[in-house]
Amino acid sequence: MQSTQGPPPRVAALSLPGRIAVAATVGAVTVGALLHLGMVFLHVAPSNTLSKEHATAVNDYIYPEFEQNWKLFAPDPLQQNVHIQARAEVRKPGGAVVATGWVDMTGMDISAMRHDPIPSHTQQNELRRAWGFYTDTHDQQEQPTASNRSEISREYLQRILQKRFGPRLNGGDVVRIQARAATTPVPQPSWIAGSTATSTQYRVLPWWNVDSAPASGSAPATSTTPSGQETAS
Structure with a gap:
């Protein structure tokens, strides 16, 4: 028995505002991905004219969340x-x-x-x-x-x-x-x-x-609350 269900909706079947929204979202994601890859490339690539000229912008973007290093492959780990x-x-x-x-x-x-x-x-x-x-x-x-x-x-x-x-x-x-x-x-x-x-x-x-406002750092890696246990000094 042949199914009577029609084909899944396609972008072309969307209304004009819907197509604009999809295109804008895809464009934003693409630009964001290219920007991220470009910044990381300039950070890890050998020093060159482009990386020197935009060093401040690259460092502001990379640090601290996206820092890269090569310690895993270092001759002296x-x-x-x-x-x-x-x-x-x-x-x-x-x-x-x-x-x-x-x-x-x-x-x-x-x-x-x-x-x-x-x-x-x-x-x-x-x-x-x-x-x-x-x-x-x-x-x-x-x-x-x-x-x-x-x-x-x-x-x-x-x-x-x-x-x-x-x-x-x-x-x-x-x-x-x-x-x-x-x-x-x-x-x-x-x-x-x-x-x-x-x-x-x-x-x-x-x-x-300690700041009076709640800290905005990343969430703790464990739910255990520090209770002031003493370690060797």
């Missing part, structure tokens, strides 16, 4: 375990200000990813890349080295940590947060001569005042 830790100052209802212990944010991310066959890209990279972005634009004295990108990187890292702590913690209001990185070298394989130091080194950042 990363040989350190870096854990980002943070603590908060909490103002209690009576006015007293109490500091929490250091909370291992990276450890929380790793715990959330463990045994998850398809962990999210955010869980794996959000905090790690935020720290990398910060260290790429600040020296060891925490002074900016990349003009406007330095401030963007600091705000980006602060917003992520601020979002994870939340506005209230341990019965009080979070008023300041502080971050540090605990870096532990990965031991060399037994067949390589020489020894590698395995002691953990800390890079401690200054205290940052």
Whole structure:
């Protein structure tokens, strides 16, 4: 028995406003995709006249969400375990200000990813890349080295940590947060001569005042609320 259902509607069967809407949507998506690919290409391509002329616009578009790097293919890959830790100052209802212990944010991310066959890209990279972005634009004295990108990187890292702590913690209001990185070298394989130091080194950042407005950073990678657990110092 032959079906009496007609063919699916086509663009040509749409009204004039409908065809204009479809064409505009397709055009906008195409332009957006081409713009994104062009910006990424200029960012990763060898330095040239075009990338130098539009360096500011390219960097403003790429950082921090679309940053690219080649560390996976580097001849000397990363040989350190870096854990980002943070603590908060909490103002209690009576006015007293109490500091929490250091909370291992990276450890929380790793715990959330463990045994998850398809962990999210955010869980794996959000905090790690935020720290990398910060260290790429600040020296060891925490002074900016990349003009406007330095401030963007600091705000980006602060917003992520601020979002994870939340506005209230341990019965009080979070008023300041502080971050540090605990870096532990990965031991060399037994067949390589020489020894590698395995002691953990800390890079401690200054205290940052928490904005009164709700943080607009990315959502936390885990629903576990930091409770001020202490880590080794």
